[in-house]
Amino acid sequence: MSSRSESQQLALRGVDVAYGERVVARAIDFALDPGEIACLLGPSGCGKTTLLRAIAGFEPIVAGEIWLHGRRVSAPGETLAPERRRVGMLFQDFALFPHLSVAGNIGFGLRDGSSAQKRARIAELLELIGLADAGERYPHELSGGMQQRVALARALAPRPEALLLDEPFSSLDAERREQLAREIRDLLKREGVTAVLVTHDQHEAFAMADVIGVMSEGRIRQWGPAFDLYHEPADRFVADFIGQGVRLPATTLDGCRVTTELGELSCSRPHDLPSGVTVEVLVRPDDLAHDDASPVRALILERAFRGADFLYRLRLPSGAEVLSLAPSHQEHAVGDWIGVSARTMRHLVLFR
Ligand SMILES: Nc1ncnc2c1ncn2[C@@H]1O[C@H](COP(=O)(O)OP(=O)(O)OP(=O)(O)O)[C@@H](O)[C@H]1O
Numbered sequence: 025m026s027s028r029s030e031s032q033q034l035a036l037r038g039v040d041v042a043y044g045e046r047v048v049a050r051a052i053d054f055a056l057d058p059g060e061i062a063c064l065l066g067p068s069g070c071g072k073t074t075l076l077r078a079i080a081g082f083e084p085i086v087a088g089e090i091w092l093h094g095r096r097v098s099a100p101g102e103t104l105a106p107e108r109r110r111v112g113m114l115f116q117d118f119a120l121f122p123h124l125s126v127a128g129n130i131g132f133g134l135r136d137g138s139s140a141q142k143r144a145r146i147a148e149l150l151e152l153i154g155l156a157d158a159g160e161r162y163p164h165e166l167s168g169g170m171q172q173r174v175a176l177a178r179a180l181a182p183r184p185e186a187l188l189l190d191e192p193f194s195s196l197d198a199e200r201r202e203q204l205a206r207e208i209r210d211l212l213k214r215e216g217v218t219a220v221l222v223t224h225d226q227h228e229a230f231a232m233a234d235v236i237g238v239m240s241e242g243r244i245r246q247w248g249p250a251f252d253l254y255h256e257p258a259d260r261f262v263a264d265f266i267g268q269g270v271r272l273p274a275t276t277l278d279g280c281r282v283t284t285e286l287g288e289l290s291c292s293r294p295h296d297l298p299s300g301v302t303v304e305v306l307v308r309p310d311d312l313a314h315d316d317a318s319p320v321r322a323l324i325l326e327r328a329f330r331g332a333d334f335l336y337r338l339r340l341p342s343g344a345e346v347l348s349l350a351p352s353h354q355e356h357a358v359g360d361w362i363g364v365s366a367r368t369m370r371h372l373v374l375f376r
Contacts, residue, residue, distance in 0.1 A: 031094065033058045033218040034079070034186050039088035039098075041071070041078045047086070049075045050242045056186075056235075059216040061209060063229040066239030067265070072222040075239075076188050079220065080113060081106035093185045112184035112217075116191045118175035120163040126150070127159035130177045149177040152211055168196055169204055176208060180215055187212065187219040193228060205231035226266055238262050260375050263306050268335075270346050271304040271375065282372060285340050286312070286320055291369040297376075306373035309335060309347040311366055314354055318363035322346070324356055338364065 035055035040047050049071040056062055064072040077083045079090060081097065081104055090098035092111070097104040120129045127146050134142045150156050153173040163171055172192065179187055192208075193201040209232045212219050223229055229236050230250045237244040238253060238261070246258040250266075257263035263271065274282040279294030282305050289305060297303065322338035325345065329352065336348045336356070348364060356362050 032056060032091065033060070033093055034220070035089075035091040036075075036079070037089045037091070039075075039078065039090060040086045041074050041083055042086045043074075048242050049078070052088070052244060054237060054244065054247055056218050056220070058218055059213070061212060061219045061221065061232060061234050063221040063223060063233035063236045064239055064244075065223060065226060065229045065236050065265075067224055070239040071242040072224075072239055073190055076190055076220060076222050079186070080111050080188055081109050110182070110185045112179035112182070112187040114175055114179045114187065114189045114192045116194050118172065118192065120171055120174055120178070122163055124162075125159065126155065126161050126163070126166070126174050129163065129174055130159075130181050132178060133182045135182070145181060149181060152180075152214065153177050169200060172196075172204060173207075173211075176211065180211075180217065185218070187217050189219060189221040191223055192221070193223075194225075198227070201225070202227050202231045208232065238265060240265075255373075256371060257306070257373060260304075263373060263375070267308060268347055269306050269308040269311075270344070271306055272344055272346070274303050274305040274374070276301045276303060276374070280372075282374065284366075285342050285344060286346070286364065286366050287318075289366045289369065289372060291372045293371045295372050295374055297374065301376070303374040303376055306375075307346055307366070309349040311369055312338075312346060312348040312364050313367055314348065314350050314356070315363045315365040318365040320364050321361050322348075322364045324358050324360050324362060327356070327358060338362075 032055040036052050039052040041049040052075060064075060066072055074083060078085050084103045085098045086100055089096055092109055097109055130146050130149050131142055134145060150159050193204055196204060205228045221232055236250055236253055237247045240261050246253055246262045253262060253266045257266060272284050274284040276282050276297045276299055278299060281288050281290045284305060322340050324336055325339050326337040328335045333349050333352050336350060338346050338348055340346060
């Protein structure tokens with residue numbers, strides 16, 4: 025194994041995980057530097073939890089290697105026990121011990137050190153999670169979000185080599201979920217913890233992760249920052265899974281343009297296909313503007329008010345549907361025909 029794997033905090037190299045004969049995670053490759061936060065994002069059943077369990081040491085692997093802080097912890101036929109990996113875990117059903125105070129819960133996993141050191145670590149974590157005065161309180165006296173922060177502090181207390189989070193916010197409503205994800209990201213960054221989050225919620229992933237692996241059917245389809253996944257999805261699955269948008273039939277023109285039912289779409293960075301190739305082009309809601317002067321007409325099928333803007337669902341004359349985002353002062357009614365034109369894009373996302 026390369027020395028690079030040894031210097032990285034967490035590295036998976038060609039990992040397969042199987043239940044019996046069925047391989048549910050295949051050829052998984054990624055590596056995290058110390059303090060980096062990654063997210064495995066994908067639909068239900070794609071193998072996210074299985075992979076996390078393999079990193080924690082609860083599932084053996086049938087191919088590849090897993091490295092944690094310079095030590096090989098998994099290989100086929102070789103699985104270091106979970107309790108010897110120094111990995112912290114935070115799951116959705118993170119049950120705190122109801123009969124222990126907040127400080128008692130946080131200190132539960134602290135085996136090493138004098139009692140003064142333990143007290144200092146508990147105080148430091150209480151401070152970190154913004155509950156400096158809540159050490160003597162009991163879990164049932166706290167809100168759901170506070171309890172989740174205590175569970176996080178408990179997982180961080182023994183200074184794990186990596187923290188694994190499996191859908192930790194799914195019991196909270198969508199709005200609080202994203203906020204807590206941002207708060208927890210902040211805490212993890214302050215502690216310098218390397219972490220892997222598993223979720224099917226892209227807003228949560230965007231709020232928390234430095235880097236995201238989009239998974240489907242046991243494979244990582246694309247690995248990169250949220251910005252790249254949105255603007256340069258590697259395949260149709262990632263294009264459809266991340267953000268909103270539609271794929272429209274198109275024919276390539278020169279290196280910066282394609283022609284579609286919306287007219288010519290152009291971009292500032294050339295594509296690498298010859299002219300005349302039939303493709304699909306990804307059109308996001310923010311790529312389409314309402315334009316009374318445009319000859320391209322579209323019927324408004326639906327609109328959703330989102331405060332600063334409206335999201336319109338439009339039908340083009342061919343029957344193809346597109347989405348369009350417009351400032352909320354540009355108000356049109358369902359059933360209206362409006363003109364639309366495409367903005368110049370940074371990069372055309374084309375699929376053959
Ligand atoms: N203990 C098990 N024995 C056999 N098959 C399993 C076991 N656990 C999970 N599976 C199967 O492995 C596949 C991957 O499951 P996994 O739980 O890893 O997916 P996931 O992406 O985490 O989904 P979810 O978000 O629904 O938890 C699924 O088809 C699932 O049915």
